[in-house]
Amino acid sequence: MKLLRVGTAGAERPALLDGNGTLRDLSGLVTDIDGALLADESALARVRAAAAAGDLPELDAEGLRTGPPLTGIGKILCIGLNYHDHATETGADIPTEPILFFKAPDTVVGPEDTVLVPRNSVKTDWEVELAVVIGRTARYLESAEEGLAHVAGYATAHDVSEREFQIERGGTWDKGKNCETFNPLGPWLVTADEVPDPQALSLKLWVNGELKQDGTTADQIFPVGEVVRYLSHFMTLYPGDVINTGTPAGVALGQPEPKPYLRAGDVVELEIVGLGRQRQQLKDA
Template sequence: MQLLRIGEAGAERPAVRVDETTFDLAPITSDIDGAFLADDGIARTRQALEAGELAPVESSGQRIGAPIARPGKIVCIGLNYSDHAAESGMDIPSEPVIFMKAPYTVVGPNDDVLIPRGSKKTDWEIELGVVIGKTGRYLDSPAAAMDVIAGYTISHDVSEREFQLERGGQWDKGKSCETFNPLGPWLVPAQEVPDAEKLDLRLWVNGELRQDGNSSNLIFGIGHVIWYLSQFMVLEPGDLVNTGTPAGVALGMAGQPYLKPGDVVELEIPGLGRQRQTLVPA
């Protein structure tokens, strides 16, 4: 079962995909958002499918939006793969590195990505995205943290490295440019991902494989990250947590081949789908 939103930007309709068939979720909810997740929306969707209460809809050729409506917040973990920390010339952190992205950065998985005005170092980062389904506040343990996860998706943490690292202040200014978080295509319920820490993450630029990692190499595992965050902030249904990127970003490559207009980036996590974006000037 894969939850998705289809239609033009700002007018997406909620749907669910099972075995290549897409069903209308309108009888269950008006959107896939925090309220839907908090109200056992995934369980209600499964029950409606089993009861044959959802009608098939044509999805071929339609735009796919982000699988959740604008999240309340996007919390990101930096330097969470040792190989990425090494290529960035930074020490492996003793605790998770936290930064935020603005919610408006979220776009569909195949939408264009805007290179910001004045950008010289727009970079790519494939990440496993975790969508929160229950309130997480001072969670007792990493094991308990797994219970607040609604599901998983592909998250593209696009970054402008000069803004992020050379212009002073926090990382956020290099992370929150518009369109800097393509998301999706689907939200796969946590119960249907057997082991989220054994997923391959791959990213190509213009057909050339640049990132080829596995979530088994996370420094801080998914449960630890969610537990840790809950000690400092309240995680709410619909929030998105980006868990970090493996090695292979432009920042760490010889010649630093940053993205330019016309470049095409493709991302894939088996079981979670595939994304494709074209870079265009803002």
């Protein structure tokens, strides 16, 4: 299923995109798309049954904003340098264990919402990423297969980053990752049953129409199931938690000088095949 949330910011309603591309209203069946829904197999079964029976009312999609496909996010865990080609382009050693940093849930915006360039920013960068959404509580998992079994679904994410804040201002990476609007998510949460192999997904990103990133999740150093297993040994993962699993080569940080960092007025588009496309225009904060 392709689950999404539509409407004005803060007042989105749950919806489903059916196999014909028609937007369907879920508000008569569920209150929202959140961790509680993803953990409730009977509720998800009711949604599937209603969709299959054609019982869901149609929504007029024209002019309707698409919000983030998930609300009530507990935590956003991010894996750094998780693609071989991205580690190579930045001159970093291949990690021997996943590199972890956090994003606050309030960085999440819709897939076409404005992204704000922070004040005093000179190195705002782009990163297309596969987002993994947890559907079952995970503690001390023993295998990558168990890790995959705890995934509810997948989404397209834009891990916007400010490299000076991240790398040159001391401390951890988090200062360059948590500026407002720095995690557009969606348009859809695609349930795991429709993504048979998360290591066979194509990721692309364009800036002002120019292709910058063109990668595949097959290049991940730590695949999805292993990332979930690994993280479950350091913290409990709960339904509705999100994991951004890293970005392929092609970010501004990896380009020759002068590096083409983002500025107000730029337009970024990104897509993971099967998970949907995003488009954001940048403005000054």
